[in-house]
Amino acid sequence: MRETDFIGQNKEKWVEFERVLHSDQKDAEKLSRLFVETTDDLSYSRTYYPNRSVRVYLNGVAQQIYQKIYRNRKRDRGAFKRFWYETLPDAMWFARRELLISFLIFVLGVTIGMVSSSYAPEFVEIILGEYYVDMTEANIEKGDPMAVYKGDSQLQMFLRIAWNNINVGFLCFIMGIFFEAGTIFIILSNAVMVGAFVWFFVQRDLFWESFYAIMLHGTLELSMIVLAGAAGLVLGKGLVFPGSYTRLQAFLLSARHGIRIMIGVSFFLLIAAFIEGYATRHTDAPNVIRGAVILLSLAIVVGYFVWYPRRRYKEGKVNKHVETETMNERQEEMNFRVIKNSGSIINETWRVYMSKLGAQAGIAFLASAAFTVFLFWMLGEEYLDFFDRRLFDGGSFLDIFDGFWFWDEANNFFNYGDFPLLYPVGAALFSLILWWPQRVFSGTTGLPKHRSNGFFTLTLFNSITAAFILLLPFLMHGNDLELLSVIVCIFWWPFWLFVLATAYAKKKFILASIGDSFKLLKGTFGRLLSVFFLQGLVGSAVMGIVSAPLFYLVFQIIGVNFAASLPWADQLIYILHTFLMIFALCMMMPVMLHAMMILHYSNREINTADELRDRISKISFKKRAYGLEKEA
Secondary structure (H helix, E strand, O other), X not given: OOHHHHHHHHHHHHHHHHHHHHOOOOOHHHHHHHHHHHHHHHHHHHHHOOOOHHHHHXXXXXXXXXXXXXXXXXXXOOHHHHHHHHHHHHHHXXXXXXXXXXXXXXXXXXXXXXXXXXHOOHHHHHHHOHHXXXXXXXXXXXXOOOHHHHOOOHHHHHHHHHHHHHHHHHHHHHHHHOOOHHHHHHHHHHHHHHHHHHHHHHOOOOHHHHHHHHHHHHHHHHHHHHHHHHHHHHHHHHHHOOXXXXXXXXXXXHHHHHHHHHHHHHHHHHHHHHHHHHOOOOXXXXXXXXXXXXXXXHHHHHHHHHHHHHHHHHOOOOOOOOOOOOOHHHHOOOOOOOOOOHHHXXXXXXXXXXXXXXXXXXXXXXXXXXXXXXXXXXXXXXXXXXXXXXXXXXXXXXXXXXOOHHHHOHHHHHOOOOOOOHHHHHHHHHHHHHHXXXXXXXXXXXXXXXXXXXXXXXXXXXXXXXXXXXXXXXXXXXXXXXXXXXXXXXXXXXXXXXXXXXXXXXXXXXXXHHHHHHHHHOOOHHHHHHHHHHHHHHHHHHHHHHOOHHXXXXXXXXXXXXXXXXXXXXXXXXXXXXXXXXXXXXXXXXXXXXXXXHHHHHHHHHHHOHHHHHHHHOOOOEEXXXXXXXXX
């Protein structure tokens, strides 16, 4: 059909569509019918008149209705308020028994710490460290026992403490996956430390001075550790007591409640860090004011996390399903042709990931073992020098991450400046870890499966390219480039993982997908970062597990037991440590890529509205005949 004939045949329909679209009172049935017909015309024009003005016109008309349906849709602005007034208190009611257990374990740990310190004075040095004890005793001699809170700048101290507190909280939560034993260990270890700390000042008649200074922020901080312990016990409850669910279903249900608690815990930990960074240093403040702040903090914790959930329950306001939520939604087939919020993306990411967890663990195990063997074969006797070096060696900005696994341990594996061969080896490792999620994604999500040799080669090539690109920032090292490389990684990694996801969905080379990725991310780059960092926060807690004191203790026991019989026993700890760090990293990378894949399909729906058109096309329209209604 000639273009002029096509326009003449459909012009009146298009004009009618625009009239209905812009009128104040819209006929929903007529609007739906005209929209379907107009989008059909758009598809026809794209095929036969791709470079003509009629195609541009129809595309603009279709976008107008899309803008009204999607972009201007009413948003739920009460979600934030509902979380703090309903969701979190209900989750706390669900975890009331775990909260009591966590509190009792903490009290037991504090008691153990105080009693042990009273009978064995050297116990304090074992728990707190010789350096900290010597520094505090020196401060006491100077007449300022709390000088430790005055060393750093206020902002730097706030950031460092906030990062450390949140990591400890999430570590306490995530360790619940070890059938609650891991969480109990973290609660006890922190409580024993508190007990030893308290007794240290009691012995020196400085209890009240330390109490007013420490509990100014410690009331919130220690309470949140107890609450994080409750969340960890809730997480492990699904594995220990699955009830009528499968163990996986019960775990996912418990994880949902635990994560809700941890969101609230993280908020209050930030407040505690702010108080510690900006207020605790003022030890000359009147005790009346500091005591009032302590009592207010305690009242907020008890009132919000204990009394308020109980009150809601007595008033019948607690959602009745809070303890018996069904798993029906998790049984439903996932649909990636709809727009999803960040929470839905994260939820479905873990559904996809858990569906192939065994296979992913197998791939990660083989890749980690191969990397570990190669690393120690390549370095030989230089392995100690390798572990003693640091890619980031303590710039003032990066001091806030001191002790965190990535900066303190795993950054060795990205030290390409001193060990350039690690760059291609690391890229090869990442290539395998990035390729596998693409291999299994379509088979677990209901999307069309890609099994051709050509697609296999394409995804492998894209994975190799992406691996080299993702690791490029780590080529920048040295004090002048530390901060730059960190900032680059913040934006570099989520963007290129999204480009890789786009290349997968479009069946294109990764570099040819950059333009498509920018189009899909237009106006949604903030959501890309939020999804990436929310997954990264969970990942950081998982990574923290492998650098927890429990693992160091196990490594030390192994080293001592084998030292007498094996000449290479001193290397065993480093070998196991390397393997665990790489294994944890290999297990978390697919989570990030799955999230980017799901985000890609959500953003594509925003731009194309394919699913919307399909749903509208399936609507049955009513026609009238002789006063009766019949289905079209």
